[in-house]
Every structure is written in structure tokens, then in C-alpha cells.
Amino acid sequence: MTRGGLLILALACGPAFAGLLVDADSDWKEGEVVMPPAVEEARLRAFDVGASSPNRFFVDEGSVSVGEDGVVRYALVVRTAGGAENVTFEGIRCATGERRIYASGRPEGNWVAMKKSEWQAIGGNAYNRPRAALAWDYLCDGPAPPRNRDHALQLLKQRRDHYSSGGR
Incomplete structure (x- = not known):
């Protein structure tokens, strides 16, 4: 089976399996990360988040950026x-079902970079549930990210509920 076939199979089986994949694109390189303005x-x-x-x-x-x-x-x-209140600046890779926390927000509005910031599989546990909801129910369409910032904002306004219905 090809790598692409494995990715589709894993995503179809659910988000818990997506993080077990070897990077779907071994040539992938993360772009420059720019901290956003202070939260308003x-x-x-x-x-x-689909759970009590x-x-x-x-x-x-x-x-929000793509x-x-x-x-x-x-x-x-x-x-x-x-x-x-807890504020973090994060990223989601739809292609691999992973998330990363880049920085923590401070009350005065500045960002402090995380000392250990690595890509990790998105799980459905209580801590990761908001990330799982964003990935599976709002922002990602299988392995595809939103087309652009406007598309991501549009998706945030509508819940698809793939995660809780067993889809993906």
C-alpha cells in the first residue's frame, strides 16, 4: 500500500490512528512561525468541543492563519x-493529525515561546479535546487544511461533528 493509501486508511479509521503515521510527506518543512498579535x-x-x-x-x-x-x-x-484563563498559540497539521504548541500567552499580551515544542498526535483525551474538535470538527477536511485564512474562519463558524459521529 502506498503512503497516501495509508494516510487515507488511517484517517478513515479515526483520529487516534492518524497520529501513528509516519510523516505523509518526508520532504515537508515547516514554514516560518510568526507570533500573532495579543488576543482581543x-x-x-x-x-x-463536543464533550461536557x-x-x-x-x-x-x-x-488564524494557514x-x-x-x-x-x-x-x-x-x-x-x-x-x-489559559492562552496558547498553536498549530494543526491536517495531513498528519498532529498539533504543536508554539507559545503561551501572558496577561500583558506578549507571547513566551515553549521550551519544548514538538509535533504530537492529536488524541481525544480531555487535554487535547479542544485540538481534536478544531481538527476533526472544524478546520480539517480529512488530510486537507483550509484553503486560506478566510476559508478557515468560515469553517470555524460551522461545526461538522465528524469526531463524535465516528467519521474521519
Whole structure:
């Protein structure tokens, strides 16, 4: 079976298998990563993670980009019921079902790069559930990323619910 065939088979079997793939494109190289502007309340778009959680999840629409490398980058905001907030700048590779956290946001609006930032498989566990929802239910169409930033923003407005229905 070809590498492409393995990718399609793994994605059809579900997101848990997608991360087990060897990189679908061995020549792939990540493009330059540029930190977005500070998160702004007015640009936050809530999204549903498809599981009960006391937390609320948002993407800062001003931070969304789709690189020539196929990586969808965005600022993720997680707010707890107790009022705590966690802000991270992240990326998703639809082609491999992986995610990466580039930086952590600080209350004053600046970004601090993560000391250890590597591509990791997206799982459906509680910690990764917002990333899985973004990848499987909003941003990725199988191994294909959104066409561009406008397309990504359009997708964020509509939930496809592939993950919870067993699709992918």
C-alpha cells in the first residue's frame, strides 16, 4: 500500500490512528512561525468541543492563519468555570493529525515561546479535546487544511461533528 493509501486508511479509521503515521510527506518543512498579535476579547469565537466540560473554549479570529506549509495556526483561549484563563498559540497539521504548541500567552499580551515544542498526535483525551474538535470538527477536511485564512474562519463558524459521529 502506498503512503497516501495509508494516510487515507488511517484517517478513515479515526483520529487516534492518524497520529501513528509516519510523516505523509518526508520532504515537508515547516514554514516560518510568526507570533500573532495579543488576543482581543472582541475577536474571540467560541467553539464546541463536543464533550461536557466546565471550561469554555475560544479561538482568536485575528490569530488564524494557514501557512504555505499547510499548518493552520491560531490562538486558543481556555476559560475555566473558576475564572482562570489559559492562552496558547498553536498549530494543526491536517495531513498528519498532529498539533504543536508554539507559545503561551501572558496577561500583558506578549507571547513566551515553549521550551519544548514538538509535533504530537492529536488524541481525544480531555487535554487535547479542544485540538481534536478544531481538527476533526472544524478546520480539517480529512488530510486537507483550509484553503486560506478566510476559508478557515468560515469553517470555524460551522461545526461538522465528524469526531463524535465516528467519521474521519
